[in-house]
Amino acid sequence: MDQQQIAAMPANNEDHYFEGVEKLLEVWFDESAIPTADLRHITRPEWESLLRHVKCEIISFKQNDFIDAFLLSESSMFVSKRRWILKTCGTTTPLKCLEPMLQLAKIEGYGVVSDIFYSRKNFTRPEVQNSPHKGFYEEVTYLDSIFPEGRSYCLGSINLECWYLYTFSKPAAETEVNSLEIVENNKDVEPEPEPDQTIEILMQNLDKDIMELFSKSQFSTGDEVTKSSAIDRILPDMLIDDFLFDPCGYSMNGINKKGEYMTIHITPEEKFSYVSFESNVALNNYTRLINQVIKTFKPGTFIVTIFANKSSLAYETMKELEIEYSTMSNWKRNDMQCCNFPSYNLLFAQYSRAKTT
Numbered sequence: 494m495d496q497q498q499i500a501a502m503p504a505n506n507e508d509h510y511f512e513g514v515e516k517l518l519e520v521w522f523d524e525s526a527i528p529t530a531d532l533r534h535i536t537r538p539e540w541e542s543l544l545r546h547v548k549c550e551i552i553s554f555k556q557n558d559f560i561d562a563f564l565l566s567e568s569s570m571f572v573s574k575r576r577w578i579l580k581t582c583g584t585t586t587p588l589k590c591l592e593p594m595l596q597l598a599k600i601e602g603y604g605v606v607s608d609i610f611y612s613r614k615n616f617t618r619p620e621v622q623n624s625p626h627k628g629f630y631e632e633v634t635y636l637d638s639i640f641p642e643g644r645s646y647c648l649g650s651i652n653l654e655c656w657y658l659y660t661f662s663k664p665a666a667e668t669e670v671n672s673l674e675i676v677e678n679n680k681d682v683e684p685e686p687e688p689d690q691t692i693e694i695l696m697q698n699l700d701k702d703i704m705e706l707f708s709k710s711q712f713s714t715g716d717e718v719t720k721s722s723a724i725d726r727i728l729p730d731m732l733i734d735d736f737l738f739d740p741c742g743y744s745m746n747g748i749n750k751k752g753e754y755m756t757i758h759i760t761p762e763e764k765f766s767y768v769s770f771e772s773n774v775a776l777n778n779y780t781r782l783i784n785q786v787i788k789t790f791k792p793g794t795f796i797v798t799i800f801a802n803k804s805s806l807a808y809e810t811m812k813e814l815e816i817e818y819s820t821m822s823n824w825k826r827n828d829m830q831c832c833n834f835p836s837y838n839l840l841f842a843q844y845s846r847a848k849t850t
Contacts, residue, residue, distance in 0.1 A: 559752025
């Protein structure tokens with residue numbers, strides 16, 4: 494939770510509310526004809542200026558040879574050579590920075606968007622959001638003005654809990670090939686896409702005792718609560734950058750030597766507790782990872798989404814994962830949908846804790 498928003502809390506705290514649900518924006522660009530092109534060449538002042546459109550700030554930064562990870566006042570931003578990810582909570586406006594971002598990318602040599610994904614769970618209190626995020630229809634209209642051939646979807650129960658998705662993939666007929674990068678004998682062979690997968694676990698109604706850890710009344714630093722809560726054991730190979738907000742709230746980014754990332758954001762207040770976990774770690778089965786995350790936070794309900802392209806280890810195993818996980822006796826599967834897109838498979842599943850007799 495952003496410190497500025499906490500400072501603005503009503504004195505009686507009765508009306509205080511913070512929207513933990515994040516808006517997730519991911520953009521992939523076509524390979525550039527410029528050999529040195531790299532989104533990581535965008536400077537810190539340029540990112541800071543961009544994020545002013547979103548109404549959030551950079552509070553910490555880590556990097557390695559493959560990825561830059563920014564911890565923000567409201568969630569996270571990840572930058573790799575030709576992929577940009579922005580995830581923000583509260584009343585932020587990430588779509589407002591999309592066109593400025595595309596201009597920055599063009600300056601760095603990336604003028605063609607190959608894929609874009611915008612997604613979020615339904616808001617608990619949509620009326621507090623700012624335009625263009627007051628509703629999914631408004632968000633779709635905004636995105637359509639930039640990507641006229643985009644597509645929008647709603648998975649889950651539209652009158653209960655659901656997950657919205659907007660996606661655009663450049664039509665295959667428009668694919669541009671840089672002849673300097675293709676061997677003449679292989680000019681008719683379609684290049685294999687870079688493996689890509691993303692898992693999100695979106696949790697609500699969390700264990701009160703666990704949520705109390707993520708408070709300045711319990712710990713002084715993010716590192717202390719990361720270790721006490723066992724977050725550092727979820728994916729042990731990650732270099733962690735964490736932050737504990739005052740009076741409560743927690744964010745962390747993790748990156749490993751392969752350029753994979755994980756990120757966790759926690760809104761611990763009991764009336765609207767929310768935790769999100771996201772990673773692009775490449776696994777052929779996510780069951781153990783899901784179990785570890787659920788064991789760490791003990792939610793009452795949660796949603797799992799998994800995206801995987803045809804080059805990913807997870808592409809062929811997503812259905813098997815869902816079947817295996819839904820057989821666990823202490824969870825009831827409320828909904829499950831699988832979607833096939835031109836380049837990606839998507840699994841959406843929603844669970845609640847089974848009632849004991």
